[in-house]
């Protein structure tokens with residue numbers, strides 16, 4: 016789990032496609048042959064120089080290709096490795112090592128030149144992380160002996176991964192080039208984690224988003240922590256290893272959270288148990304390591320064994336139920352399958368089951384994140400389409416409702432101008448139409464107003480009752496309407512009083528119409544409930560513009576005066592306004 020780069024032969028084309036910067040070339044020399052090892056720890060001379068660096072006990076040293084895990088460990092926690100450095104032309108040379116299990120001292124001939132970790136009096140010390148190392152060398156190192164004193168109570172002992180001679184600028188370029196892709200992937204995963212985490216807080220499918228969020232966070236943190244450039248950002252190797260462990264251990268928890276709701280009872284219970292087991296291990300292992308009970312390094316092999324078991328179990332469990340899942344869910348499982356495969360390969364390299372090579376674990380994380388993003392984008396497009404459809408339906412509904420509302424408003428408006436008993440227009444309508452006709456008459460034209468009032472209506476009501484009075488009002492209104500022109504506007508002013516606006520009519524024309532109406536009234540026999548109601552008469556007052564008034568608005572008052580005169584003169588008659596009245 017300590018290596019994240021690419022097995023170049025397999026993945027180089029893919030990586031070049033995504034991350035061309037990774038392919039920058041470096042010239043360097045791998046020290047992967049010519050080593051010797053010796054089990055145990057060297058005694059020291061009085062000045063502290065290890066005896067094994069100065070004595071010539073050649074038989075005690077054994078040849079080994081790479082300074083790691085020599086045969087016959089037999090419970091040994093100490094080993095020494097040495098090599099005679101080759102000649103070469105270097106400018107500011109360094110020795111790059113990735114990495115050391117677990118702590119070590121380096122000597123050039125007898126001179127101590129580097130130390131990783133602290134050795135106590137017994138030559139032991141705690142795990143302080145798995146960083147890469149860069150050891151400065153003098154330019155004349157050719158032919159000199161480089162030796163490592165190593166302590167490890169871990170499964171591996173010695174140097175690990177790569178041991179390479181190079182110039183310092185090339186070393187920096189290599190670190191940056193190797194890290195660029197991982198930094199991008201890590202940022203991508205962390206961004207996805209942030210988005211999924213936010214959705215988990217507000218969305219209904221909380222567990223799904225929590226699973227995606229945790230998985231992305233775990234991958235992002237793990238990749239960032241294992242990226243070689245992280246050590247340049249913050250030289251705290253143990254902290255980075257804790258973060259890498261936390262991310263690594265949390266991966267199966269995240270995927271378990273995501274997968275659990277996709278399956279039914281029994282299967283989902285098994286998935287829950289698996290992720291809970293991993294969560295338990297995460298808390299226990301990191302808790303014990305942080306509290307100093309165990310070394311963080313010792314938690315990795317146990318987790319690797321746990322994951323190597325739980326991964327096949329998980330895939331075996333879900334394999335038979337894939338048909339029930341939809342395409343998106345299968346895509347997520349396929350992406351996780353690829354990621355899991357890379358994790359297992361990386362694990363195999365870390366435990367020496369496969370030769371040293373860089374496994375593109377970050378590519379697995381990228382694939383998973385891209386699958387999630389692709390699914391999210393698809394959902395976004397579908398939601399957008401639904402929204403557009405919904406919007407159109409909504410607009411249609413709003414248009415329908417607006418039309419209904421307008422119709423209602425028109426109806427209400429009509430009602431507000433109508434007298435409900437007689438069906439004639441009411442006083443409000445009269446006021447508006449009269450104002451309009453008066454203005455129009457003022458611009459040139461005649462206008463006549465006729466006021467009509469039923470005679471002794473109070474008495475009538477008293478005699479026949481209010482309902483009979485209503486029937487007479489309705490019949491009278493109809494009769495009035497029948498005796499005037501289309502252009503005339505008949506309104507009920509209130510009570511038993513009516514008015515007729517006659518645009519363009521003279522007083523004479525109005526008088527003739529009124530006389531015909533009065534004659535009809537006299538002949539009209541009113542009925543109510545089958546009962547004859549006797550005669551009802553009308554009194555009328557007429558005033559005309561410009562004959563009787565300088566201003567048309569005067570007509571209301573003048574017609575009213577004429578009506579008063581008609582009443583006064585005995586009712587059942589019509590009077591035209593005369594100035595003397």
Ligand SMILES: Nc1nc2c(ncn2[C@@H]2O[C@H](COP(=O)(O)OP(=O)(O)OP(=O)(O)O)[C@@H](O)[C@H]2O)c(=O)[nH]1
Pocket residue numbers: 436468469470471472473474476480481482483484485488509510511582
């Ligand atoms: N049935 C009925 N009666 C109404 C209505 N509106 C007003 N009235 C009655 O009409 C009568 C009007 O009486 P008055 O103003 O004294 O006039 P009148 O009795 O007709 O006397 P003159 O106008 O002088 O001939 C009152 O008794 C009102 O109650 C209505 O909508 N229906």
